[in-house]
Amino acid sequence: MAFRPSEKRKQTNYIIDLNLSPFLSLFVALIPLLLLTAIFQQVGIVNLYLPTAEDAIAEDAAQGLDSDFTLAVTITPAELSLRKDDQILFKDSTVEGMDLDGLTSQLVELKKKSPEKKDIVLLLDGSILYQTIINVMDSVREHNGSELFPDISLADRIVETS
Amino acid sequence: MAHAPSKRRNIRAKRPSLFVLNITSMLDMFTILIIFLLKSYSAEGIILTIPADLYLPYSTTQSAPEPGLVIELSKNALIVDGTVLPVNLDEIERSDSLLIPELLENLTARVRWYEQISAVNPEVDFTGRMVLEGDREVPFRLLKKILYTCGQAGFINQSLAVFQKE
Incomplete structure (x- = not known):
């Protein structure tokens, strides 16, 4: 009686297939998490x-020194000074597009x-928009990474009546 | 008698019995995505949530946000820590008074609450820190009233939230 054909013969063209499905499951979980x-x-x-009481004392102490002056930037729709x-x-006084670079170079000096x-x-x-305020604050605060005047206070413009 | 393999079996062997999905290229794509997302992932810092209708101004600042009371000021609503205040911003903008009574009332209640906590728990300290998330098109006459009211209530460490420019 002849033998049954060997099972080994079937394994000649055996393709190795990596089972990547666990990675897929991991990525499916990770990607939404990271995206969120x-x-x-x-x-x-x-x-x-905001100036505090201590600053007022420091200001008194600074009297007569180099830093004893008030710096003010006025911003109106028609003027930057x-x-x-x-x-x-x-x-x-340019109406469109303020010369912030000119202001910064003055402040650097x-x-x-x-x-x-x-x-x-x-x-x-009062009509100045928030974005403009931030732009001016940016050009007043620093220039090319070096600090200019970082303690910025906001105030209402005093309307000059003649 | 030889055992002849069945013909039926031969036919079945030619047909692939298992369908293997080739996901290698998809995994390549996912790997690239994961690396990109991990690079942009930041685990530190305070995450400020910005409402969809609020467009913050752009700034060159590098300062990171610090924890504090969040006040959102969009074009038509004033929100303090998630609670919408019953105010009409147009009326506030037009009024001559610098103080917003509803906002002051809300904020002083919060300050009192903080003081009560710090009386019991000395580790909690009221710092008066607040972050204003204002829309970029809000005019200064409205902004100053809000900042002034916050200052009157005791929130004196004021900062403005902005989008950082690249």
């Missing part, structure tokens, strides 16, 4: 500066003269 937690728009903050006490250092000075006041007109 992914932050595509980074949120940062801009700090506002920089004042050091009563003296106008920079004025730009000022910072070189008095490196101790940190505070600045923005005097704003």
